Amino acid sequence: MSEFLELEAQDGIRMTWNVIPGTKQDAANCVVPVSAIYTPLKPNPAIPVLPYGPLRCRMCRSILNPFSIVDYVAKIWVCPFCFQRNHFPQHYSISESNLPAELFPQYTTVEYMSTAETGPVVPPVFLFVVDTCMIEEEIGYLKSALAQAIELLPD
Numbered sequence: 001m002s003e004f005l006e007l008e009a010q011d012g013i014r015m016t017w018n019v020i021p022g023t024k025q026d027a028a029n030c031v032v033p034v035s036a037i038y039t040p041l042k043p044n045p046a047i048p049v050l051p052y053g054p055l056r057c058r059m060c061r062s063i064l065n066p067f068s069i070v071d072y073v074a075k076i077w078v079c080p081f082c083f084q085r086n087h088f089p090q091h092y093s094i095s096e097s098n099l100p101a102e103l104f105p106q107y108t109t110v111e112y113m114s115t116a117e118t119g120p121v122v123p124p125v126f127l128f129v130v131d132t133c134m135i136e137e138e139i140g141y142l143k144s145a146l147a148q149a150i151e152l153l154p155d
């Protein structure tokens with residue numbers, strides 16, 4: 001149990017099993033659905049900043065992370081979200097003893113420096129996930145609160 005709490009304190013995320021299935025078969029065998037509760041903007045002064053851009057899955061655009069399965073011989077990583085096999089770029093000199101930082105098990109949350117190759121810096125995205133399973137009166141309050149929150153957002 002303490003492992004779950006430690007991971008939540010580190011990343012602001014709580015998952016059903018703290019594991020993402022590594023293969024389609026593993027995903028199909030899951031009795032409990034994979035889910036996560038994420039606390040965005042959780043203060044964490046110790047987040048490592050990587051001096052290069054993220055390596056993205058060519059299918060779903062997710063980012064290389066410690067949950068990815070890596071084939072060190074073929075220099076391929078498998079996306080844990082869509083199971084797409086992706087090649088590492090030529091400049092990644094990767095082996096089991098020489099991992100890029102984003103594969104370190106303790107680096108589940110990292111920041112990347114924006115570079116010319118990663119493209120221009122995009123403005124922040126604000127995402128509201130709203131549970132609408134409530135009585136109609138509360139929906140009205142919710143609409144009002146969301147409208148006020150949207151007015152506070154920058155252009």
Ligand SMILES: [Zn+2]
Nearest residue numbers: 057060079082
């Ligand atoms: Zn993917």
